[in-house]
Amino acid sequence: MMKSKQSQKVEADRLKQDELNVWGVTRKNSIWATVLVLCFLGGACATSPTGRKQLILLPEGQLNTLGADAFQQMQEELTVETRRDIVRYVQCVADEVIEVIPKKQQPGFKEWEVRVFRDDSANAFALPGGKIGVHTGLLDVAETPAQLAAVLGHEVGHVLARHGNERVSQAVAAQGLLVGAGVLARDSQHRQTILAALGLGAQVGVLMPFGRRQESEADLIGLDLMARAGFDPRESVTLWENMAEAGGAQPPEFLSTHPSHGTRTQLLSEGMGQALKIYNKARDAGRAPTCEPPRRS
Ligand SMILES: [Zn+2]
Numbered sequence: 001m002m003k004s005k006q007s008q009k010v011e012a013d014r015l016k017q018d019e020l021n022v023w024g025v026t027r028k029n030s031i032w033a034t035v036l037v038l039c040f041l042g043g044a045c046a047t048s049p050t051g052r053k054q055l056i057l058l059p060e061g062q063l064n065t066l067g068a069d070a071f072q073q074m075q076e077e078l079t080v081e082t083r084r085d086i087v088r089y090v091q092c093v094a095d096e097v098i099e100v101i102p103k104k105q106q107p108g109f110k111e112w113e114v115r116v117f118r119d120d121s122a123n124a125f126a127l128p129g130g131k132i133g134v135h136t137g138l139l140d141v142a143e144t145p146a147q148l149a150a151v152l153g154h155e156v157g158h159v160l161a162r163h164g165n166e167r168v169s170q171a172v173a174a175q176g177l178l179v180g181a182g183v184l185a186r187d188s189q190h191r192q193t194i195l196a197a198l199g200l201g202a203q204v205g206v207l208m209p210f211g212r213r214q215e216s217e218a219d220l221i222g223l224d225l226m227a228r229a230g231f232d233p234r235e236s237v238t239l240w241e242n243m244a245e246a247g248g249a250q251p252p253e254f255l256s257t258h259p260s261h262g263t264r265t266q267l268l269s270e271g272m273g274q275a276l277k278i279y280n281k282a283r284d285a286g287r288a289p290t291c292e293p294p295r296r297s
Helices: 005-023 029-042 060-077 082-100 145-160 163-175 181-186 190-205 210-229 235-247 259-284
Strands: 113-117 124-127 131-135
Touching: 005 235, 029 181, 060 113, 060 124, 060 163, 060 190, 082 113, 082 131, 082 145, 124 145, 124 190, 131 145, 145 210, 145 235, 163 190, 163 210, 190 210, 210 235, 210 259
Parallel strands: 113 131
Antiparallel strands: 124 131
16 A cells, blocks of 8 residues: 555654664764774674674664564464473473573573474474474474474574574664664564564565574584483484485475585584583483473374
8 A cells, every 4th residue: 555645754753753762862873873883893792602793783672572572473373283292292392401591691581482383394493582483393303302402402592692683783784774673573574574583584484594603503502402401412413314304395494594404414513522521411410301202193
């Protein structure tokens, strides 16, 4: 629908007002320009869990709100799986992984929330604010609890390393958009971009893969988490092999936004020595998850 000139102007004014409100500054865009320059000159504004420099511009609370809103909307629009054996299983594996997350690494929220969606694609995601979604189709590919833990660890890794914020920040910086996430979230076109940046590209139809460095980082964090939780980290390699196999001509969504199998396997084998040490220590300490996979339907 075409908007009249008048309503366009009203909209523009509203956005401008929001922009000012969101940042709590009045026409002090120069401050933000300075911040950007400092970030670029300094290399970044923050450091990820693996020590990588990152450009982080948005307040974590805004990202968490966006994640929670998107998660809520998905639960209203998609089919939430209610089969108890499936839900219990996914929750069990997720709980084991969540339990070993260093609390200080959780960016600005306390609890994690898990939902299973009835969807044949082999997909999973984790959103800022600690929202984890698993498609039932993933359970055909992640054949064991440890393989499921590998996927969940990877997705949680994206959240712990604040990759969503990093990507939104990059988009904001690249477009010179000095607007807050609150504005972007209300604008449908921007909203899609934001959701894609948060890792929901497959769901909203905007292909915006995580960068290779972010993927590798999530893989390493995931490997560490699964090992800490007492899941055999070697199963991560099997998982990605299964993923590649299931891919065929039409790769599952998860693969289509993730790096090639070879790259991933090499990285995992590099981190495997350390992960096995952590795993053995966890087992010695009595960590032996007993999540029972659901019966095949
Ligand atoms: Zn990923």
